[in-house]
Each structure stands twice: as structure tokens, then as C-alpha cells.
Amino acid sequence: MSQRRSLTTLFTILALVACPLAAKELPKTTKDGLELVKQHELGAVYVKPGASLQAYDKIILVDTAVAFAKNWQRDFNEEHMMRGRISDQDMQIIKQNVAKEFKTRFTKVLEKGGYTITETIGPDVMVLRPAIVDLEVTAPASLTELAGIEVVRDAGELTLYMEIYDSVTSSKFAEVIDREVAGTGFARQANQVTNKAALDQVLDRWADLLRKRLDEAHGKK
Numbered sequence: 001m002s003q004r005r006s007l008t009t010l011f012t013i014l015a016l017v018a019c020p021l022a023a024k025e026l027p028k029t030t031k032d033g034l035e036l037v038k039q040h041e042l043g044a045v046y047v048k049p050g051a052s053l054q055a056y057d058k059i060i061l062v063d064t065a066v067a068f069a070k071n072w073q074r075d076f077n078e079e080h081m082m083r084g085r086i087s088d089q090d091m092q093i094i095k096q097n098v099a100k101e102f103k104t105r106f107t108k109v110l111e112k113g114g115y116t117i118t119e120t121i122g123p124d125v126m127v128l129r130p131a132i133v134d135l136e137v138t139a140p141a142s143l144t145e146l147a148g149i150e151v152v153r154d155a156g157e158l159t160l161y162m163e164i165y166d167s168v169t170s171s172k173f174a175e176v177i178d179r180e181v182a183g184t185g186f187a188r189q190a191n192q193v194t195n196k197a198a199l200d201q202v203l204d205r206w207a208d209l210l211r212k213r214l215d216e217a218h219g220k221k
Contacts, residue, residue: 032172041209042178043159051173053217056126058116060167064102065131066095072136086140094140098132098158101196102203106130109207115214121167128210130162134179139195155182155198160206178206 026044028036034046068091077085106128107117118125137156157179164174182198215221 030175032175034172034175042176044177046175048171048173053126053214056124056214057114057218058118058120058122058125059110060119060121060125060127061103061106061117062127062129064099065133066098066135067131067133068095069134069136076137090140094135094137098135098199101199102130102132105200105203106207106210109204109211110214113211113215114220115211123168125167127165127167127170128162129165130160132158133161134159137195138183155195157181158199158202180205 026036030046032048034048037045037047039045073086073088073091111117135156135158139155159179160176162176163172164176165172180202182195182202
């Protein structure tokens with residue numbers, strides 16, 4: 001499935017995933033034949049019937065696609081026009097930083113768990129194709145550096161959409177969708193360091209959940 005079609009599939013159910021009360025309304029299957037798994041740790045997990053992670057201990061981690069929420073730049077600039085503007089260059093830098101941090105954190109957590117990040121296909125290799133979409137940043141570092149101290153309750157919100165493939169057959173056997181608020185919920189100063197820490201907390205959680213599922217499949221305690 002192309003990245004464009006994958007994201008189209010995502011947006012059709014994103015609103016439902018973001019609202020726990022609507023969980024019963026989530027589609028039971030995807031166009032690819034993946035079935036909704038009942039669980040509570042993530043917004044939605046779809047799995048191919050009979051699929052298992054047991055065969056995989058190596059991972060190809062595709063570069064992360066990053067997309068902001070629709071009209072986020074325009075709306076942010078209109079609301080905060082007295083503090084400065086988020087430029088197109090700022091947007092690209094944020095996307096590059098988020099993609100880089102995703103790879104760094106997932107690699108660290110998975111390798112610490114005993115799994116290998118590789119670029120070579122094989123029968124024991126699965127492919128992760130992640131995307132961070134609907135990204136909203138509460139106080140971008142480029143503006144806090146200009147405007148000085150700004151206190152916020154969270155660093156922003158982001159949604160993970162990740163497809164999982166067998167590297168040999170290129171068959172997709174799972175996809176994950178989850179929206180998270182980055183930050184503690186307590187008032188704090190916003191800057192580059194705190195924004196990164198809030199993002200890392202979310203990325204580490206996602207990576208650790210995958211590591212746990214791999215451990216379960218391999219019988220690790």
C-alpha cells in the first residue's frame with residue numbers, strides 16, 4: 001500500500017481513535033483484511049489473522065514521515081501573531097527533528113531489548129513503516145527563544161500511524177494507530193530541552209510497547 005493510501009485510511013478513523021468513547025465504532029477490519037484487536041494500551045491495533053511476531057528478531061526501520069495537523073501553521077500564526085511567526089523553514093526543521101528523534105529512540109529501546117536494527121531483508125526481519133501525523137506543537141522552540149519564558153501544560157499532540165511488514169514477502173500484517181499528548185499536564189516552562197523530553201517520553205512508550213510484544217512472542221520474561 002502506498003504512503004498516500006495508508007494516510008487516507010488513517011484519517012478515516014483518526015477521529016474515532018482520539019475519542020475512547022467511540023472505540024466500539026472503530027472499523028472491525030481494514031481494506032487489507034487486518035482485524036481490530038481488543039486492547040487498551042493504544043488507540044487501535046489491526047492484525048492479520050494468524051500473524052505472529054515470533055519469527056522476527058531483526059527490524060528494518062524506515063525513515064519516519066511527519067505531517068502537521070491541517071492548517072496548523074496558519075492557525076498558530078494567527079493566534080500568536082504578536083510573538084512571531086512559524087515559517088516554512090521552521091516547519092521543515094521540526095519535521096526533520098521529530099523524524100530523527102523517532103529513529104533514535106526506537107533504535108535505542110529495541111536494541112536494548114536484544115533486537116537488531118538492520119537494513120538487510122531476511123526471514124527473521126520485519127519492516128516498520130512509521131508516520132507521525134496530525135502533529136501540533138504548543139510552543140515551538142524557535143519562538144520561545146525569541147519571546148522568552150513561556151509556561152505551557154503540554155508540549156503538543158501527535159498521532160502514530162505505523163505499518164508492519166514481512167521483509168521478504170512485503171506483506172503487511174499489522175498496523176498501529178495511537179494519539180498522545182506530549183508532556184506531563186502540569187504547567188512548565190517551554191523550550192527546546194523540555195519539548196524534546198516530552199517527545200522522547202511518548203516515543204519511548206511506543207517503542208517499549210513494541211518491545212514488550214516482541215518479548216511476549218519470543219517467550220521472554
